[in-house]
Amino acid sequence: MSRLLSLAEAVESVVHDGDSVALEGFTHLIPHAAGHEIIRQGRKRLTLIRMTPDLIYDQMIGMGCAEKAVFSWGGNPGVGSLHRFRDAVENGWPHPLKIEEHSHAAMANAYEAGAAGLPLAVLRGYIGAGLPAVNPNIKSIVCPFTGEKLAAVPSIRPDVGVIHAQKADRAGNVLIEGIVGVQKEVVLASKRSIVTVEEVVEEFGPRSPNATILPAWTVGALAVVPGGAYPSYTFGYYKRDNAFYKTWDTIAKDRDSFVAWMKANVLDVGPEVFAAQARKMLQAAE
Amino acid sequence: MSRLLSLAEAVESVVHDGDSVALEGFTHLIPHAAGHEIIRQGRKRLTLIRMTPDLIYDQMIGMGCAEKAVFSWGGNPGVGSLHRFRDAVENGWPHPLKIEEHSHAAMANAYEAGAAGLPLAVLRGYIGAGLPAVNPNIKSIVCPFTGEKLAAVPSIRPDVGVIHAQKADRAGNVLIEGIVGVQKEVVLASKRSIVTVEEVVEEFGPRSPNATILPAWTVGALAVVPGGAYPSYTFGYYKRDNAFYKTWDTIAKDRDSFVAWMKANVLDVGPEVFAAQARKMLQAAE
């Protein structure tokens, strides 16, 4: 049953040093506020799992939270490199980062298999590609009916899954709309979970009979963080701050400017700053 | 791209003698009108695939359309036996029926795998159960990561998939709501398809961003048949005729009363009778 906590309490009680942690959200609903809180609480040696490491993992890696990254595409979408991620891989700064690299198809299937309680995902994948030679977690099975060789990857079953969503109701059920990504899968696949939401409502009210809802009993800690996905976005609430994604390229390029930005915008503030940032994007959208 | 046809034209052009045909709908949205049309057109030697054979296959089997049934639960839900199905299996009337029997989990996974273009589905299933000993299409694979033995079944990829849905828009996209069952999967898994709908609207208008929609280019023939799911139901349109399901038990128990009912209610009429039957259930619901 989901417990309504402050974000600080949620991270404190759910995320431990050394955990495998998946903060998911495919461009949409990226749990930036939760990522910042993990940084503020100084978590170390995390295995960070995420299809698109993105700004959120650039920040966590640059601040030294990560020992390993499991991912399928590590860039700043539409902009370019993740400079902190590259600095860790290429130069070992702030310390070396192990990587386990997959394709999107494999990771999406692996989350699906994790949610389904299976030990592996099977896909027609990686044919003629270089990754199987460098990632021992890409194996194969042979179809007993057709003889076809298919790729197999371990299902993803993180210690902790973290997502952001539109809203929860008083009972603690969570509603997700728009680009739903692997949001539902990562919560169902994880041993523990944190869900941040824009708001808590009395009841969801009229909705599609097939709305994407995580029932309260599948959710761990629940925290209300308005704007918690900024500079990503929350469908129905505020837009993506595409300009910030471009600005990040400059901030992150240099170690000093990165550290200064993190101090001013993460270490010295709290999750309450997200509401104002999202408000700005709401106005921009109107 | 979906083609708008009469139901008779759709069945005429899409369903051939000897085809494997899956008429799906998990209690909800069962394509009864399409089943009746297949009977009227006298299709023979079909392999009928369906999780819950139900009244619709009781009728098709009793009328001699089927050579084989692939299924996971063959009963009249909440009522009892399928007498025509039993008569075919137990006594070979009107002729013998081959069966391939699975569990629900296996068939649901097999449709999913069919939609996903895979040759097999993998599940943790059939442990300690008797079916693997009598169904050679239940095999296993070994997880290369954990060593766990998991069940494997061939994916379902029928020649023809047939479903009923709420509505299509002018472009031929199809919207499905409520208990969505394996409706989407069976169309995506099939080589050809027929979708009957309650109505065609200009545009779907406001809807969930994640509405279950089959794009026009994934749909074969489209036919408008108001009430086409009766005595099953269409969420948002009319209720299930639970009383008829009970009545069917009496009709189907006896070969003569079955044949008489089929002549009067299927052979001698057309799909236009469904609208009035559904209207009755609409009134009952109000």
Place this chain on the structure above:
Amino acid sequence: MADYKPNEMMTVAAARALRNEDVCFVGIGMPSAAANLARLTHAPDIVLIYESGTLGTKPTVLPLSIGDPELCETALTTVSVPEMFRYWLQGGRITVGFLGGAQIDKHANLNTTVVGPYDKPKVRLPGGGGAPEIATSCGEIFIIMAQGKRAFVPKLDFVTSLGHGEGGDHRARLGVKTKGPTRLMTDLAVFEPEPGSNEMIVTSLHPGVTREQIVENTGWPVRFAATVAETPPPTKIELEALRDLQARTARAHGAAA
């Protein structure tokens, strides 16, 4: 205490076994009546899931089929059938699954497939449906079946779903981590697995039922626990809730004719 029928005692006994915090995979018929009775009495927060995909459903009348409109209309949300079997059942999210059958043996294996040989059945039953995986994926299994020698047999004609297999640690030896059948509710008694052997033994007799009646209605040499309780009879509240539910259901299903 009102007058009641054996069937009502069976349903009430099954309802009582459910806890407010359970997530229950419900089958049609008696399991559905028992699960909804629990929800309407002592377990208002119980989560009911039907294999049609309806999560957290709260029907006001009992469904005739596994996918009646009421189930979807009153659900928190409804997922596809593949998702239901993958994420929810196989995912290990169900605490209790309800099963029944045409035949049961002393280790609570069930047959709903055939009477007679599989290839040339005397009676072709509906088949397993969800049962083979419900039996192994749910945290534990409750079984509801009216007792009688044709149903409570020494050897099943077909094993549709695994109970305790050949007894003892057979489930564990098959790699199954869930408990299997922990409780069998009949119209005469409650059975539970004997620690060690996992043979289903009588642990509670319904009021007025004798050991002789149990023996006469069980096809194997039935055994009794060292201490056999008497099942508390249905309370007024339980009976009224059950009868109201069944009356509403009869009206709803009949009205459609």
Place this chain on the structure above:
Amino acid sequence: MADYKPNEMMTVAAARALRNEDVCFVGIGMPSAAANLARLTHAPDIVLIYESGTLGTKPTVLPLSIGDPELCETALTTVSVPEMFRYWLQGGRITVGFLGGAQIDKHANLNTTVVGPYDKPKVRLPGGGGAPEIATSCGEIFIIMAQGKRAFVPKLDFVTSLGHGEGGDHRARLGVKTKGPTRLMTDLAVFEPEPGSNEMIVTSLHPGVTREQIVENTGWPVRFAATVAETPPPTKIELEALRDLQARTARAHGAAA
């Protein structure tokens, strides 16, 4: 005919290759510009799919990321990412996939993973994302890449996604049934696979481009088709549609700052 830049010629050439009946898996950047240009000009019914799950999307501005709000708001519907990769990509429902990369070889294999050794990269690139399966699951592949010796290399540092492998029937020998790269659009020319060898050869030069320029900007001994066409320059309609789209996009992304 208006003045235009080589990048514009490249985008227009890519747009022209798309047909009105195509179902196109679109990547971010130039593929997105080309696919939307096609939709806004000669292929109004083309179905655009982005890997974020948006089916049949019709954005009025180009997305910066693969999952910008515009994509979902204008889509027919949006599915989960596992479903996108299972039912839509692997399901074989996409006729054309667009790819690009940091490096390409003469058989149109692509590298977007690393420059230098994998374990100790000189440059760590973003990685494959959807590319490894896009490359084999789509009916055919169009590639857009600006030409230059650092990108058009004799040997890839890493094979992120399969093109024609070692050439010839290598794809078929790997069990792949799709066509692979059928067209490579650069800022200088159009390449197509030579029948038989499946080596990418120049089949059309953009207006004003010389064979010498191609040779200077290709890291392998580039070959030309027996008959090399001249790419028709962008029409006024094409250029206006492309520039309008890019101006709207710049305003939309800038305005958010």
